[in-house]
Amino acid sequence: MKPISFALLGYGRVAPTHLDALLALVPEATLAAVCDTDPGALEQARQDLDARHVPPVTPHASLDALLADPAVDVVSVCTPSGLHPEHGIAAAKAGKHVLVEKPMGVTLPAAEALVRACADNGVHLFPVYQNRLNTTLQLLKAAIEKGRFGKIYAINSTVIWRREQSYYDSAAWRGTRAMDGGAFMNQGIHFLDAMRFIGGEITDVQSTFATLGRTIECEDTGSALFRFKSGALGNLFVTMLGMNDREGSLTVIGEKGQVKIGGTAMNTIEEWTFAAPDPEQDALARDADYHTASVYGNGHKAFYRQVLDTLRAGTPPAAAGPELDSLKILLRMYDKDLTKQG
Ligand SMILES: NC(=O)c1ccc[n+]([C@@H]2O[C@H](COP(=O)([O-])OP(=O)(O)OC[C@H]3O[C@@H](n4cnc5c(N)ncnc54)[C@H](O)[C@@H]3O)[C@@H](O)[C@H]2O)c1
Known part of the structure; x- marks a missing residue:
């Protein structure tokens, strides 16, 4: 069976945790590409792969280049939180499944737009709450x-x-x-x-x-x-x-x-x-x-396993309910800050 192929978008602090979770799923899953606008981050990814005895993967210096890559089935969004909706929406529109680090966004309208974009494009949205x-x-x-x-x-x-x-x-x-x-x-x-x-x-x-x-x-x-x-x-x-x-x-x-x-x-x-x-x-x-x-x-490994099983099962995408609810409550907490109320 053809492996499901992932790309890491943003290769900073959390990305190596995704890398290890993914590599544990080889040969059912593969890492096809890494994308980062910072050349130093792409070099770090190359070194990390080398240290794990994994052949180099395609480095992309822009999101557009990554999304044009036909080898990629799932984009794992590991960029700064405020960029998650924009990056996830672009991936969904390109027909890629979206795995997105927490939080899904830092505002509700943006996170809801991400949920909608995934639904409209028939792709899965997997928010990481490992x-x-x-x-x-x-x-x-x-x-x-x-x-x-x-x-x-x-x-x-x-x-x-x-x-x-x-x-x-x-x-x-x-x-x-x-x-x-x-x-x-x-x-x-x-x-x-x-x-x-x-x-x-x-x-x-x-x-x-x-x-x-x-x-x-x-x-x-x-x-x-x-x-x-x-x-x-x-x-x-x-x-x-x-x-x-x-x-x-x-x-x-x-x-x-x-x-x-x-x-x-x-x-x-x-x-x-x-x-x-x-x-x-x-x-x-x-x-x-x-x-x-x-x-x-250690939850990222179990999380990637679940993502892979869901994609393999071919079940239609479900709306990201609970994860959006956690963001809603969190934003309500910010709104209900006693210090704002004088
Ligand atoms: N689930 C967890 O336990 C966990 C742990 C750590 C971080 N996170 C989340 O992961 C996300 C990333 O955190 P981090 O600490 O790895 O951040 P980081 O700053 O270390 O890494 C982000 C990377 O994204 C790259 N980037 C920024 N804009 C880009 C763009 N337009 N296109 C491509 N690459 C771009 C940066 O160059 C950087 O390398 C955050 O949302 C954070 O909340 C989750």
């Missing part, structure tokens, strides 16, 4: 679906990571409202998405944001309080001012159970307490931890 596929979160979701918590009272997520000023200074787009957003839009969105995955729809939202320790346009720290439709309370705290990447956790407090998924990127089970045992799930929980060398976690 943490949903973590073994830890999958197990927690299964425990919820089995009703093991009884009533869920509250869900808390805490993200204490460190991003130096040099990280923000490393590219002009970082920390800007038009291209990036702050700690919530860039890093926190993963945890908000996980909270929605676990707790369901979010209704009332209140929040507060501040730029306390970095020189950037957007927030480096923020806190949001909300209610789930189920009645449970939610609480998300995100800061990029930790002394290190200390914690990226999610805790569920229920009537008959309490679970904390911790580590730096929701990769370990720190507590798994239930009033009633479930031998099969409890045994899986003892083995669900995994090591991750970066706060991106």
Whole structure:
């Protein structure tokens, strides 16, 4: 069977994670091309491929050249966040499937336009929220679906990571409202998405944001309080001012159970307490931890596997519902900033 062929659009910090996820799927998938407007990034891609003993792939210096490349089936959009809609829409119009890094965009109209363009052109849209596929979160979701918590009272997520000023200074787009957003839009969105995955729809939202320790346009720290439709309370705290990447956790407090998924990127089970045992799930929980060398976690591999399986199955594209909803709630949090309300 002909392999499905991908191209990486934007070869910066996250791109090597995509590269490794893709290479794990060879020969079912191949990397056909890399596109970046920065020649240094194309050279880095060449070196990374060489280091992995992979023959060079076509380097494209412009999006137009990439989209004219008939060898490419799927474009993985790894450019700055504010460019995702424009780049994804161009790829969709060229008949390529679109895999897009989070967030899908930094404004709702632009992200909605991307969803529409993919639907109108009959191509799949795969927004990357790789943490949903973590073994830890999958197990927690299964425990919820089995009703093991009884009533869920509250869900808390805490993200204490460190991003130096040099990280923000490393590219002009970082920390800007038009291209990036702050700690919530860039890093926190993963945890908000996980909270929605676990707790369901979010209704009332209140929040507060501040730029306390970095020189950037957007927030480096923020806190949001909300209610789930189920009645449970939610609480998300995100800061990029930790002394290190200390914690990226999610805790569920229920009537008959309490679970904390911790580590730096929701990769370990720190507590798994239930009033009633479930031998099969409890045994899986003892083995669900995994090591991750970066706060991106290990989910990109599972994510690419899912993309490949979907494309192979030939199922028609589904609308990107949950992923758009996470962006909607996040933008509502920015709107409901208490400090804006005086
Ligand atoms: N899922 C995750 O865990 C995760 C982790 C890191 C980053 N991300 C997301 O990935 C995206 C990229 O982040 P990054 O840290 O790799 O950024 P980066 O700045 O390191 O890389 C972006 C690359 O895009 C290139 N580029 C910019 N405009 C271009 C254009 N018009 N055409 C072609 N190339 C262009 C730049 O030259 C650069 O090499 C962001 O949206 C970020 O939020 C996701």
